[in-house]
Amino acid sequence: MMKKIVLALIIGVLVAILPYFIKVSPYVLNMFMQAATYAIVVLGMTVVLGYTGQINLAQATFFGLGAYAVGLGTTDWGISFWLSLALGVAAATVAGFVLGLTTLRLKGHYLAMITISFQQIFDLVMVNWIGVTHGPDGIAGIGRPSLFGLSLTDDRAYLLLCLAVLYIAIYFVWQLPQTQLGRAMRAVRENELAAEVTGIDSLKIKVTAFTMSATLAGLGGAFYAAGFAYISPDNFNFARSIEFLTMVLLGGAQSAFGGVLGTGLLILLPEWLRFLKEVYLAVYGLAVILIMVFLPTGIWGLFSAWRTKYKKIDKIDASGFATLDIQISTSDTTPILSLNNVQKHFGGVKAVDGISLDVSRGMIHALIGPNGSGKTTILNVLNGIYRATNGSIVCDGVNITDKTPHERASLGIGRTFQNIRLFPSLSVLENVMVGAQRANNPIEPGRAALRARALSALKFVGMAEEAEVIVQNLPYGHQRLVEIARALAGYPKFLLLDEPAAGLNQTEKKSLANLLKRLKGHGITIFLIEHDMSLIEEVSDKITVLNFGKKIVEGDPSYVLRHPEVMAAYLGEADHGAA
Amino acid sequence: MTDFWVTNFQVLFSGLALGSIYALVALGFVLIIRATNVVNFAQGDFAMLGGFAMVAFLAAGLPYWLAIIMALVMMGVFGIIFNLGVYYPLRNRSYLPVIISTLGASIFMQNTVLYIFGPQPKPMEKVFATQGINVGGVFMDTQYLTILGVTAIALLFQYVLFEKTLLGKKLQATSQDKDMARLVGIPVAWMIAFTFCYSAVLGGVAGILVSPVLFVSIGMGSIIALKAFSATIIGGFGDVTGAIVGGLLLGVVEAFGAQYISVPYKDAFAFLLLFIFLLLRPQGIFGEKVSEKA
Numbered sequence: 001m002m003k004k005i006v007l008a009l010i011i012g013v014l015v016a017i018l019p020y021f022i023k024v025s026p027y028v029l030n031m032f033m034q035a036a037t038y039a040i041v042v043l044g045m046t047v048v049l050g051y052t053g054q055i056n057l058a059q060a061t062f063f064g065l066g067a068y069a070v071g072l073g074t075t076d077w078g079i080s081f082w083l084s085l086a087l088g089v090a091a092a093t094v095a096g097f098v099l100g101l102t103t104l105r106l107k108g109h110y111l112a113m114i115t116i117s118f119q120q121i122f123d124l125v126m127v128n129w130i131g132v133t134h135g136p137d138g139i140a141g142i143g144r145p146s147l148f149g150l151s152l153t154d155d156r157a158y159l160l161l162c163l164a165v166l167y168i169a170i171y172f173v174w175q176l177p178q179t180q181l182g183r184a185m186r187a188v189r190e191n192e193l194a195a196e197v198t199g200i201d202s203l204k205i206k207v208t209a210f211t212m213s214a215t216l217a218g219l220g221g222a223f224y225a226a227g228f229a230y231i232s233p234d235n236f237n238f239a240r241s242i243e244f245l246t247m248v249l250l251g252g253a254q255s256a257f258g259g260v261l262g263t264g265l266l267i268l269l270p271e272w273l274r275f276l277k278e279v280y281l282a283v284y285g286l287a288v289i290l291i292m293v294f295l296p297t298g299i300w301g302l303f304s305a306w307r308t309k310y311k312k313i314d315k316i317d318a319s320g321f322a323t324l325d326i327q328i329s330t331s332d333t334t335p336i337l338s339l340n341n342v343q344k345h346f347g348g349v350k351a352v353d354g355i356s357l358d359v360s361r362g363m364i365h366a367l368i369g370p371n372g373s374g375k376t377t378i379l380n381v382l383n384g385i386y387r388a389t390n391g392s393i394v395c396d397g398v399n400i401t402d403k404t405p406h407e408r409a410s411l412g413i414g415r416t417f418q419n420i421r422l423f424p425s426l427s428v429l430e431n432v433m434v435g436a437q438r439a440n441n442p443i444e445p446g447r448a449a450l451r452a453r454a455l456s457a458l459k460f461v462g463m464a465e466e467a468e469v470i471v472q473n474l475p476y477g478h479q480r481l482v483e484i485a486r487a488l489a490g491y492p493k494f495l496l497l498d499e500p501a502a503g504l505n506q507t508e509k510k511s512l513a514n515l516l517k518r519l520k521g522h523g524i525t526i527f528l529i530e531h532d533m534s535l536i537e538e539v540s541d542k543i544t545v546l547n548f549g550k551k552i553v554e555g556d557p558s559y560v561l562r563h564p565e566v567m568a569a570y571l572g573e574a575d576h577g578a579a
Numbered sequence: 580m581t582d583f584w585v586t587n588f589q590v591l592f593s594g595l596a597l598g599s600i601y602a603l604v605a606l607g608f609v610l611i612i613r614a615t616n617v618v619n620f621a622q623g624d625f626a627m628l629g630g631f632a633m634v635a636f637l638a639a640g641l642p643y644w645l646a647i648i649m650a651l652v653m654m655g656v657f658g659i660i661f662n663l664g665v666y667y668p669l670r671n672r673s674y675l676p677v678i679i680s681t682l683g684a685s686i687f688m689q690n691t692v693l694y695i696f697g698p699q700p701k702p703m704e705k706v707f708a709t710q711g712i713n714v715g716g717v718f719m720d721t722q723y724l725t726i727l728g729v730t731a732i733a734l735l736f737q738y739v740l741f742e743k744t745l746l747g748k749k750l751q752a753t754s755q756d757k758d759m760a761r762l763v764g765i766p767v768a769w770m771i772a773f774t775f776c777y778s779a780v781l782g783g784v785a786g787i788l789v790s791p792v793l794f795v796s797i798g799m800g801s802i803i804a805l806k807a808f809s810a811t812i813i814g815g816f817g818d819v820t821g822a823i824v825g826g827l828l829l830g831v832v833e834a835f836g837a838q839y840i841s842v843p844y845k846d847a848f849a850f851l852l853l854f855i856f857l858l859l860r861p862q863g864i865f866g867e868k869v870s871e872k873a
Binding site: 053055057102103105106109110112113114116117118120121124128238239242245246249278279280281282284285286287288289291292293296 | 612617618620664665668669672674675676677678679680682683684685686687688689690691693694801802805808809812816843844846847849850851853854857858861
């Protein structure tokens with residue numbers, strides 16, 4: 001790690017001071033300056049698109065805000081470059097925050113369109129608000145700064161400054177994925193719903209990513225304006241936003257180096273493709289389609305895929321990991337969960353039609369019923385994916401009826417899904433660490449504690465040896481276990497499991513039953529949906545049976561499973577018609 | 580009528596005509612959204628392409644009616660090619676690569692046309708030579724009347740196609756559940772190809788209709804598409820009635836905005852309306868709130 005940084009730094013410094021030793025034409029210097037400032041902007045795209053999976057087609061507006069602040073600041077307003085730069089970055093940041101906050105509740109297509117609209121409005125304002133922006137004429141004579149008394153008007157010195165800023169930005173974006181924030185971003189990209197249920201405030205994460213991206217764009221814009229001394233609205237239009245998008249995609253959106261590589265290539269490419277002249281942009285458009293079809297992870301993605309292919313992933317020796325230190329008190333006799341007349345209607349369909357039930361502490365409580373009886377809907381209402389139409393839900397003394405999924409997760413409600421929802425391209429360990437970093441988790445601060453908790457959760461389910469494997473490469477049964485470990489790492493007092501045995505073979509089912517009993521031993525209350533009756537009979541303390549959104553029978557397994565109404569619900573009754 | 584009312588009716592009339600264009604393109608959007616769950620960001624360029632095809636055929640000396648037929652046939656073929664090149668290879672990936680791919684297609688189409696026809700906007704004759712009629716002081720341009728008439732016919736045609744024919748049922752089945760449609764023997768890939776073909780033709784119709792009013796230019800598609808898409812959101816994402824109502828509403832808001840507030844910023848009104856909707860009623864006029872299934 002340290003070696004890599006040193007190596008990168010040496011190369012970086014060499015590139016930066018090269019113009020002092022070799023004669024480089026001003027034209028080439030300009031090109032490098034453009035590449036360096038664009039790369040800062042494109043790193044923003046890496047954060048928002050690559051890490052967080054949110055599209056942003058207005059990156060050129062944030063770029064423009066930074067540039068116009070420096071342009072107007074150093075000419076019309078007569079303030080210093082550094083103050084203008086601060087203003088520009090602040091303006092871009094605020095704009096990014098506001099735009100993100102208003103639109104990131106919406107999904108992909110909306111976001112794409114809103115950002116385009118924002119881009120168009122920005123364009124209109126820049127062109128038409130002539131009194132302030134100089135309109136289509138643009139701003140000329142933008143000044144360059146001096147630093148510690150040293151003037152940076154020389155192209156070589158200014159390039160040095162731009163590169164220094166770029167290197168800092170690269171370092172920051174490069175390190176981001178390994179931080180809590182970066183892991184949360186990637187979790188949101190991989191599966192927003194699962195991220196939310198695991199305790200991530202997905203809106204907050206997306207807005208943060210969008211804002212960071214805008215900040216970087218503003219920074220790049222400020223340096224760009226002073227570098228070229230002249231700006232006009234043409235530099236900041238929709239085509240430019242698409243250019244930034246293409247750069248990040250071509251290079252590889254999921255790595256900081258990919259974005260920089262893509263920027264360099266697309267700045268140089270026009271030089272090499274000069275012979276194409278007028279059709280250059282048409283070729284450019286075509287290239288975008290071809291990249292999407294043939295190079296979905298970009299050049300850097302191809303490179304790192306090739307690298308991981310030949311990198312052997314060793315099994316980890318798990319013997320040294322701590323055992324899971326969860327112990328939840330079950331002495332309180334009040335129920336941990338109470339549903340009071342909960343209803344969930346979809347239009348005219350009453351999927352859940354007035355359910356009341358209590359779950360006692362430290363119990364395994366099973367919810368069964370024929371297909372379509374409303375079981376999964378109840379789970380979704382319980383952890384906030386659906387809002388109940390009526391009724392109230394109280395968990396451990398807290399009314400959670402109107403809380404969001406991540407707020408419920410922060411109260412210690414864990415969940416697994418019927419169709420597994422992991423973060424497929426993250427490693428097993430990272431998946432579980434996302435679970436460990438939920439708010440209010442009783443855990444020491446810092447990465448080491450997160451990692452230790454995650455490993456102990458993995459060890460508990462018997463998956464610690466596979467910690468470094470990318471989740472999507474695991475067999476199905478193992479993925480189920482990782483999902484349980486993810487929930488466990490968040491120290492859940494209450495665990496919702498949606499058909500944990502689905503798709504497992506007999507041996508796996510047996511060890512699942514074992515696992516559930518061990519969880520119970522730690523005081524964790526389990527509420528599960530399951531179709532496998534032998535598993536239910538073996539593990540559950542209490543069973544609630546649903547049919548057509550209503551509770552029909554409740555009690556201990558021996559009573560419930562032999563109850564005539566239950567048999568009727570499952571097998572049908574002559575006088576009931578098709579049930 | 581007093582001058583005040585004459586002016587307002589005049590503005591309303593041209594707003595509705597412009598709104599019809601948005602509605603036609605919005606309809607193309609909605610059909611593709613329903614069939615494939617993705618937004619085609621080159622939808623507006625279908626209109627641009629239709630306009631330029633018309634210009635080319637007229638320049639080649641074809642009579643107006645034949646030029647229209649040729650242009651629309653060309654659009655249909657182009658829609659299928661578009662499907663094969665831009666959507667089909669990415670059909671099993673998430674929406675993001677498809678969005679980006681259609682954006683790339685948009686750049687490609689605009690710049691190819693730019694290369695062939697040059698940057699100068701092209702004028703186009705109106706469908707009817709008569710200027711217009713005067714109703715109680717309100718001047719009704721024949722081209723605007725044509726736009727309204729053709730839009731109404733297109734909507735009627737589409738209603739019959741989707742609700743009354745077997746092909747329409749198959750298209751609806753495809754849009755609702757592809758796997759199930761496949762299981763009952765509907766050729767899903769062909770249905771999607773047809774959807775692209777049909778919405779390219781719709782875009783072409785919009786382009787041909789609006790060209791005599793706006794001039795045929797490279798950028799005409801992008802701005803129409805943005806507003807048409809805003810219309811689909813305002814109306815309710817993926818809702819056919821919503822697209823039409825949203826389109827008309829946008830046209831009218833824009834016309835009144837230009838009349839009473841500001842001409843240079845007239846394009847901004849559509850986006851402002853969109854922002855307001857997204858903040859207060861993101862599901863649109865006719866849309867229902869849907870949550871992701873777990």
